[in-house]
Amino acid sequence: QQQVKQSPQSLIVQKGGISIINCAYENTAFDYFPWYQQFPGKGPALLIAIRPDVSEKKEGRFTISFNKSAKQFSLHIMDSQPGDSATYFCAASMGFGGSQGNLIFGKGTKLSVKP
């Protein structure tokens, strides 16, 4: 059973456009939702994260939108740049409310931003 479902699997966006990646989760006990960015040959790097007590969090060009009732959250990348081309993973954990801090990841979205 896949606890975190991520879509799309791949995404092509023109430079300057908006990239949107969606995730849905099953376990209502999750209380921490990070997004990671991974370049080839590198480990995942934390991009932005949200807790369920807020519906949106923005950091620079990156925004997380969170819908607790729908059990969905999404990453929006505004003014997408070729340097944003990477694989993006959403994740969830119960780490902030308990001892089960391990992350459960979505399958990843490969983003390509065309110049």
Add this chain to the structure above:
Amino acid sequence: GAGVSQSPSNKVTEKGKDVELRCDPISGHTALYWYRQSLGQGLEFLIYFQGNSAPDKSGLPSDRFSAERTGGSVSTLTIQRTQQEDSAVYLCASSFDPPGQGSEQYFGPGTRLTVT
């Protein structure tokens, strides 16, 4: 400051051999995680160490996998009698977890294991 480091960066081994993978977490981080990243399965949790507590081994795929963390710092993941399906990138992450709550996890560059 220094991030999470892992060694070796690449490891090629023959089926049936044992391998040891090393992780040096960020100084001061109390929690340490091992994950496995493979093409078919994505990123999977393996094991979690928090301070002096017993590790959470719930993600280990078989009893051929084990890990230890010495002195609350460096960790070693051992895979015995390696199989071809063990081929993957093994990632280590660490975080500073105050008691009763978690915090952001920072990943190392990974060790790419190839079993021939």
